[in-house]
Amino acid sequence: MSSTEIAVAVRNLRRRYGDRVVINGLDLTIRKGEFVALLGESGCGKTTLLRALAGLDPVDGGHIDGPTQPAVVFQEHRLLPWAPLWQNVALGMETAEGRAKAEAALQEVGLAGREDDWPRNLSGGQSQRVALARALVREPRLLLLDEPFAALDALTRIKMHVLIRKLVARHQPGVLLVTHDVDEAVAIADRILVMRGGEIAASYLTDAASATTLREQLLKELGVESDSRAA
């Protein structure tokens, strides 16, 4: 794989809090255009890894070869309430060109004509659409998603899955999605990783098995005994 095809390459990453080792020699490579989902039990270190890749937290060892400022979308939209939508998207490029790019990005996420509207007038799903527009307007090589759809209702979540797949296909960033939702991972990722013991413990290509089989394998990997309906 040539370096131009790689969104991020992580080698032997280590991170601890006091005596507690959270990331323990983790290796990970994400290609541009590849959608990777990261699952793992609560507290296993998913957010710690994402924040390290985002450059938000230091690491104790290892190497991250990737952009210094990748785009990040969090569970909360983090829009500025005092700025109209186009400024929220254009952050830092508040010129005529920045406005034009922001308008185009808002159109892409289904909010055409809303550029002068305010964050307070948006639903949760619409706010996350603006957060996605803000992330993609700079054409990032790496897009980090920390449970961005977790607070949305089920139907809105499905619509966001369709939208994010379309946006990633068009813009081709490498994506790391941290999620608790096995079905979400199976629905949108090209590759699903399970984190355990500070490392990547398992990796599944989503086309390597049917969605149902893969879902069952993942639930087993995550220590879920069985599903109520499937039992």
Ligand SMILES: Nc1ncnc2c1ncn2[C@@H]1O[C@H](COP(=O)(O)OP(=O)(O)OP(=O)(O)O)[C@@H](O)[C@H]1O
């Ligand atoms: N700032 C911090 N100081 C001390 N310990 C921390 C800090 N941040 C996280 N931890 C610990 O590191 C471990 C990993 O936390 P992290 O938030 O990365 O897990 P996670 O897999 O994202 O969990 P969840 O799925 O519940 O969000 C946990 O044991 C947590 O308590």
